[in-house]
Amino acid sequence: MAHSHSHGGGHSHDDAYPDDDWNLYSHLERAEGLNATLVGGGEGVKVSWGPEGSTGKALCVCKPHARRLEPGPSLSSDADEQIIVKLQFNVPVSVRKIMVIGAGPSDGHPSSVQCFVGRTAEQLDFSELDGAAPAQVAELAVNAEGEGYFNTVCREPGRPAAPCGHALTPLSHAQVRAPFTNITALALFFPANHGDEEVRACSTSAGARVHALTLDQSLPCR
Amino acid sequence: MQVTSIRYIGLQGDHTHGQRMAVDAKYELIATPNDDKLFQHSHEHHLAPNAGGKPQD
Numbered sequence: 001m002a003h004s005h006s007h008g009g010g011h012s013h014d015d016a017y018p019d020d021d022w023n024l025y026s027h028l029e030r031a032e033g034l035n036a037t038l039v040g041g042g043e044g045v046k047v048s049w050g051p052e053g054s055t056g057k058a059l060c061v062c063k064p065h066a067r068r069l070e071p072g073p074s075l076s077s078d079a080d081e082q083i084i085v086k087l088q089f090n091v092p093v094s095v096r097k098i099m100v101i102g103a104g105p106s107d108g109h110p111s112s113v114q115c116f117v118g119r120t121a122e123q124l125d126f127s128e129l130d131g132a133a134p135a136q137v138a139e140l141a142v143n144a145e146g147e148g149y150f151n152t153v154c155r156e157p158g159r160p161a162a163p164c165g166h167a168l169t170p171l172s173h174a175q176v177r178a179p180f181t182n183i184t185a186l187a188l189f190f191p192a193n194h195g196d197e198e199v200r201a202c203s204t205s206a207g208a209r210v211h212a213l214t215l216d217q218s219l220p221c222r
Numbered sequence: 223m224q225v226t227s228i229r230y231i232g233l234q235g236d237h238t239h240g241q242r243m244a245v246d247a248k249y250e251l252i253a254t255p256n257d258d259k260l261f262q263h264s265h266e267h268h269l270a271p272n273a274g275g276k277p278q279d
Contacts, residue, residue, distance in 0.1 A: 021234055022232040022233065022234045023234075024233035024234065024235055024237065025232075025233065027237050039227070058231075061228050061229060061230055061231050062231055062232075062233075063230060065232055067230075068229070068230040068232060069229075069230075070229070071229060072229070074227055074228060074229040075227065075228045075229075076225050076226065076227045076228075077225050077226040077227070081224060081225065081226045082226070083226055083228065085228075085231060087233075089237075091237050091238055091239060092237070092238050093233075093235055093236065093237045093238075094235045094236045094237075095233050095234070095235040096234050096235040096236070097232075097233070097234040097235070098231070098232070098233055098234075099230065099231070099232035099233075099234075100228065100230070100231055100232075101228070101229050101230040101232075102226075102227055102228055102229065103227035103228060103229035104225075104227045107224045108224050108225050108226055108227045109226075109227070109228075110226055110228060146230065149232070149234075152235075180235070182238070186233075188231065190226055190228070192226075193224055193225075193226040195224030
């Protein structure tokens with residue numbers, strides 16, 4: 001029978017960062033980057049904080065939280081602005097929070113992420129994206145200070161978000177966390193960056209240009 | 223096109239030490255009473271209903 005016990009509170013298994021509670025990087029077996037290039041590596045530069053034997057160039061961004069603001073190493077998209085990061089864990093994990101920090105100019109920071117779990121995550125590549133349903137989609141603000149994060153799903157997959165000012169029926173704890181509980185595979189698809197956002201000019205009735213909004217900001221609150 | 227660049231992906235949560243292990247499983251085919259009716263030999267080789275065939279009258 002398999003030996004199993006959980007570690008509530010998420011203490012770190014990384015001896016160098018024992019108090020790091022953003023520590024699931026230390027359970028990565030593989031971190032693959034599709035359409036991604038490792039930047040800032042080279043001789044003498046550490047590019048992996050995963051356990052011994054772990055593989056994949058995306059390990060370079062799965063680093064201890066204390067090192068999150070270090071400019072390198074980083075991952076950059078190759079043929080276009082899209083990146084898929086596929087993570088395979090060596091033990092079942094329950095992901096509660098995800099933080100993403102872009103590198104370089106803020107225009108190149110990712111503006112959203114689609115999260116896939118389980119078998120969908122294992123099989124995901126760019127050709128499979130059309131038929132794959134993400135467990136969660138999140139908009140990402142520029143997070144240069146490394147303080148922003150999002151909680152994993154707070155609603156069932158496919159359940160619409162509550163319109164502004166309206167609360168949906170509360171869900172049980174099991175319902176709201178289920179997709180990210182006891183998983184061994186997680187894939188993150190970054191479809192675009194902040195350089196893609198359209199800047200629109202809003203005019204007053206008199207025709208005077210008063211303000212420029214990003215596309216996201218201009219969405220009406222329904 | 224603006225290149226997308228990422229310097230950090232942080233994941234917070236819990237982990238277990240559960241291990242996926244192979245199990246030694248043995249399977250045995252056991253006939254059931256309905257098998258005789260479903261798979262009886264005749265000049266027409268009907269497939270069993272649960273194999274996508276049309277049941278015999």
